[in-house]
Amino acid sequence: MTQSLKIRTLINRIGRIDAADGWSDDLNPTQLAALGYLAQANRFSRAPSHVADFLGTTRGTMSQTLKALERKGYISELRSDADKRYTSYDLTAKGRTATRRPNPLEEALQTSDPAMTDSLEHALTTLLQTMLKANMGRAFGQCIDCVHFKTGTPKAYCDLLSVSLESKETRQICHEQKPRLVS
């Protein structure tokens, strides 16, 4: 058994165990993952196609998942006027509380050695980056780490979308993000 197979098995299993007992009342793993993404994404990145891209599934499947979440009252639809094809989703109050449930994975991490979690985060980030590059996938990083991000006073600015960013937004996820040179 090679090391890469071992690591692949570990990631797969941890993800499954986490998903299995992460079933909150009436949310399945995919719905919870979509909800978690929406909670972190900025206002330009909350469309069905973005969530689908992020989670590696299709627009069709994600469209249904989001409709299910809406039906249950976790998110609300917001159609765009500028581009009438575009649909965005916002979390409701119910949705926000659902993303903050305690889970064994995070609890285990919080009692772990900080040096270990640091190197874990770095290794996983690098791994994902490599996989995405091979797959032409998007990074979905934070604005603050993006090539299009410009600091400014009083507000930061996105060169690509030509909009100024609230300070909270600089640490949200963007589907257009292109990682700046990383160590």
Add this chain to the structure above:
Amino acid sequence: MTQSLKIRTLINRIGRIDAADGWSDDLNPTQLAALGYLAQANRFSRAPSHVADFLGTTRGTMSQTLKALERKGYISELRSDADKRYTSYDLTAKGRTATRRPNPLEEALQTSDPAMTDSLEHALTTLLQTMLKANMGRAFGQCIDCVHFKTGTPKAYCDLLSVSLESKETRQICHEQKPRLVS
């Protein structure tokens, strides 16, 4: 966004992306994961309940998954005479080739810094261990790392099941495994 949430998101996403394009001809992620487990498990650990335990699902679901795999010719059923409740599954030739398909996750790992993959494996193992302890889950480690494992000549021995082990078997996964003191 806390670090533990970041790591949880990373693990979840890597697992999904890996599963998404790991769809071989007619195997879905769960079927592939079950097949991968069966390929690594020893002859005492290939029952539906063991696979279910390993993947964090239920006996009912796994029973169906295994029936699907059998129907497609990837595994074959093997009923026990000693305990007539017990059912075991073996991989067919078709099943063995299916577990050896190249995938972006392993390819990314193989081109990574060995020091990083070492620390990644260690961190993920520790994380899983901690989660399982909180959940009373089984470790599913290899015989060679088990408290019941005794070296011997010419064959190693399992103190719990009272059987001697082929050298190949000492590095297979066992559902009864109890990790020996780990660094």
Add this chain to the structure above:
DNA sequence: CCTTATTAGTATCGACTCGCTACTATTGCA
């Protein structure tokens, strides 16, 4: 300006997983 290509979202199909409950068969235990 008008045609064509592209994009975003959705509905529908069949196969399957998911948790759940209920049931059978076998074994273990008192």
Add this chain to the structure above:
DNA sequence: TGCAATAGTAGCGAGTCGATACTAATAAGG
């Protein structure tokens, strides 16, 4: 011997999955 525990399975309803096909809106090119 009887009763509890265990292993596997069938069936239910909800939902994901890939695939395909469709509509509506926008973009691009002549």
